[in-house]
Amino acid sequence: MKIVIPGGSGQVGHLLARAFHKEGHEVIVLSRQPSMEAPWRSAAWDPRTPGSWTAELEGADAVINLAGRSVNCRYTPENRRAIMDSRVDSTRVIGEAISRAANPPRLWLQASTATIYAHRHDAANDEATGILGGGEPNAPDTWRFSIDVATAWERAVAEAGPLPRTRTVLLRSAVILSPDHGGIFDVLLRLVRCGLGGKAGVGRQYISWIHEADFIRAVCWLIEHEKISGPVNLASPHPLPNEEFMRALREAWGTRIGLPANAWMLEIGAFFLRTETELVLKSRRVVPGRLLEGGFGFQFPEWPVAARDLCARWRGPGQ
Secondary structure (H helix, E strand, C coil): CEEEEECCCCHHHHHHHHHHHHCCCEEEEEECCCCCCCCCEEEECCCCCCCHHHHHHCCCCEEEECCCCCCCCCCCHHHHHHHHHHHHHHHHHHHHHHHHCCCCCCEEEEECCHHHECCCCCCCECCCCCCECCCCCCCCHHHHHHHHHHHHHHHHHHCCCCCCCCEEEEEEECEEECCCCCCHHHHHHHHHHCCCCCCECCCCCEECEEEHHHHHHHHHHHHHCCCCCEEEEECCCCCEEHHHHHHHHHHHHCCCCCCCECHHHHHHHHHHHCCCCHHHHCCCCECCHHHHHCCCCCCCCCHHHHHHHHHHHHHCCCC
């Protein structure tokens, strides 16, 4: 297959490119600063303007658009504009390129986020009955901003208009966990190793997650299942509260100590780390309704088993 990954120079793009390349597929990563070191091909693109890069989409089996500025930052006015514009502009330009292609891609997999769902503890959000966020009482402004970004991101796909020769899927992904350096799991494990891996805030907020192996397998499954379109939740079928999540991670690493962090501590820490507490305090209780209904089988459906696998691979062979 020919797989094109706009915005694929980050960790998630690297996971997918590495997996597809290993299987012998043709992989092209579109980046503003193409890498000459990766074993797959990289090409320059402008995520705001159509150009010569649009030729890369011709005849592709799948385009997986991951472009967007990281949300791991303080939500200053400048950063808010960059987060919003980088997602909406790149999605619009991909839609425009596909609509103009002589031989358009068979599939457009567009990154979205499970953050689009409401903060809740009472029930899980699937694609059919899930409640979209934005209307929660007393929700912080930063949470509402994240919902605005997610809805604008998905709206930009709809605004691309009908694409009769290209199937479109919105990837509402939960936190993707891999043992790679600098990723989310690496950060969480660092807290555990330092004795700080206790509950965050009240600890009742749910964490929706997906093991990297299941994320990659789900993307491949979506490519193969040609009748599926629209939003799809990419998450383990078993989200769990923050307190349970961190306890299982401590047990997988082999440590008992995990000092908790109150909300006010998290606010101070987030300020100095130049990030937002929403990333740990919002309850994301999301389940993969459409994947399960379609018969997708998870390799790592339960967090304790996934945590042990990730810890062992982080340590490396023989440790």
